[in-house]
């Protein structure tokens with residue numbers, strides 16, 4: 041190619057690219073975002089159809105008397121004891137912690153790695169209609185299939201939890217922590233079912249494990265969390281024909 045032609049070609053490509061970038065920025069500006077207020081849960085299907093049309097959505101209300109006992113292969117093996125650095129951020133919907141090296145969990149012969157965990161100012165799932173004071177969702181992923189598995193740890197008011205102080209006191213910073221410190225003393229009893237992300241895009245086929253034993257947080261800690269987010273919980277969804285298992 042003649043060098044003049046090459047220059048013209050490169051220039052027009054550059055003009056085309058910046059026009060495309062401008063257009064996409066413009067689009068971004070006009071786009072509204074989901075939230076828990078004006079663009080709250082009843083509007084989420086405008087962001088993702090699955091939020092409105094899905095038949096395996098989360099969270100749900102669990103009725104302990106209507107659960108089945110868990111099949112052996114879906115029993116949970118948790119291994120979150122990892123000392124790691126983690127980034128704590130306020131992402132506009134939740135306080136989110138991303139560990140550099142996550143722990144892992146296993147069931148059905150598959151391994152899921154901890155990607156991040158985040159808090160809701162009240163629990164999203166309810167047990168027999170009871171909503172807990174705070175919940176942490178520990179989001180794991182199977183790197184081979186991309187499937188997600190979420191551990192929900194409920195909190196109720198009680199003893200101060202040092203692991204929470206470390207998180208609340210360091211929003212926007214990097215901390216050293218061990219994800220295991222967020223777990224309650226008993227992790228052997230839980231509910232299990234297949235649901236979805238509880239925020240848009242509400243993607244389904246998420247394996248949910250809700251630990252029956254709550255962890256504790258002091259009144260002060262719960263209030264401090266709620267200064268950031270108190271109403272960031274999606275209402276409970278229809279169960280349809282799903283089976284809820286318990287151990």
Ligand SMILES: [Zn+2]
Pocket residue numbers: 158160177238
């Ligand atoms: Zn969540």
